[in-house]
Amino acid sequence: MINEKRLIKTFTDLVKIDSESRNEKNVASYIEKKIKKLKLKYKFDNSKKLTGSNVDNLIIYKKDNNSKKFFVLSSHMDTVVPGNGIKPLIKKNHIESNGSTILGADDKSGLAIILEVFETLVEKKYPHVNLEAAITTCEEIGLLGAKFLNYKLLKSKSGIVLDSTSPSRLVLKGPSSDYFSIDILGVESHSGINPEKGISSIKVASEIISKIKIGRIYKDTTLNIGKIKGGSAINIVPGKTSIQCEIRSHRESVISKILDQIKKNIKIIEKKYKKINPKFSIIFKKDRIYDSIDISPNNEIVKRILKASEELNYKTNIVETGGGADANFFVKNKINTVNLGTGMREFHTVDEKLILDEFITSANIVLKTILL
Ligand SMILES: [Zn+2]
Structure with a gap:
């Protein structure tokens, strides 16, 4: 299981860093500092001249020589406006902003989950599939980070984007x-x-x-x-x-x-x-x-997620969406990518919230999904 306190701390740290689209550099630096401490390998791609961001997409690697499988996790560093000067307030069951800004759970909840999964793997030394993480820029202004990502840096043929509402929803189809x-x-x-x-x-x-x-x-x-x-x-x-x-x-x-x-x-x-x-x-x-996405429910990543959820006594359902996400570009680049909810609600509004038990459940589902 993941460390809940650390997960929440990482989340609140992340939302306090301003990162409206094209200004993701300071979030990338925060992540870089963390993954350096964990001694993980990482690379920046060369996307910023195409996206117009002040930083490239960031790819993180954690190999496990006992596995031949590669999975990629993904979330985006940018937020919509008003996304500067966010002050997260931790309530009993959820986290919210002070009402003058968005919260930035879209998509820093996804980033916090990915970082927590890496921290847990390093700390507990669990055997796992070879893990890659694609941390993108400029999602909110037309999926630009994912569009211009250097896919040669990824070996994965399956992936999870963490950029949707509830972990009870696993999006396999989109327009x-x-x-x-x-x-x-x-x-x-x-x-x-x-x-x-x-x-x-x-x-x-x-x-x-x-x-x-x-x-x-x-x-x-x-x-x-x-x-x-x-x-x-x-x-x-x-x-x-x-x-x-x-x-x-x-x-x-x-x-x-x-x-x-x-x-x-x-x-x-x-x-x-x-x-x-x-x-x-x-x-x-x-x-x-x-382009649209249409992942088969028989895909290994789907089966693994549903099994992980079941083992946590939680029910995740396969759903369709009318929205688009970075997953659309991952699929276009031959990576079977699903979108799992993180607990975010009312995103793109100043009423945005992050539901704590869903956030923690989502992190545990992701961890279990990638363990051997
Ligand atoms: Zn998002």
Whole structure:
């Protein structure tokens, strides 16, 4: 079993270090100091010039020559805003912030668990699988650390990301996500003197939007129109309006079908206004954010986690998520990676909490999972 007091101390130490995305350097230094003391091998990859962070991703190694297996544990060092000057308050059953900031349990609870597992292995000398840890940057701004991680530094073909709510939830399935934007280039004119000459891009945007279904489209598919920007003054028929959206689905074919339909509608609308003024146009752009994950329940890492949980008289269930995490990029790089909860709740808000018994259970599940 892990050392509960030390686990909580590591967590509170970590959240007191400011590390909003791209400013993870001081957290990396804290971890580096700890793993140097434990005499563990580690490497920084060369990702910071690609992520824009002030530090690289950090890879930690602990070999056990009696095992041929390699597993990787992962969590991210960055937090969302407001994440500076966090003062953790330890209550009877949970830890919270003082209400003026987030707590940073997302994802310092995961980091604390990984460090505690290493400390326990060094202290107790338990036999274990060859262990790697990928400590990433910039997760909260588009999974950038995991996206640009140097995967040549990892031998693992299985892994656990610790970046979800409760250890009663083991995420094996998650959606793909695409970003798309629609730029409407209307025709500007003076709205009082010659409105007839203009084509309002805002009005056309509303036409396009009225044809897009949003929210939960199917059980495994969601679409959101997240941002809209247009117009320059109240006395000018607006020239340009931009709409920015996101679509997620567990099925690629559904994403293509929905986007094709949207493009078709746009073409019809564009044709209609081009007849009025050939200068009118609509530009559709799309970009992949991350690919879906779909890990088999028969995968060894899954079986090991469920067994470990059972041995602790705890029930972990296999679930799906609508969210994305570093796991999406690990899977893309051929590492079968699941996401196990750490006890965090209400993350990305100032009401964020860490449930203590779940936090400790999650750490013990991870430890048991990687023991021989
Ligand atoms: Zn997170």
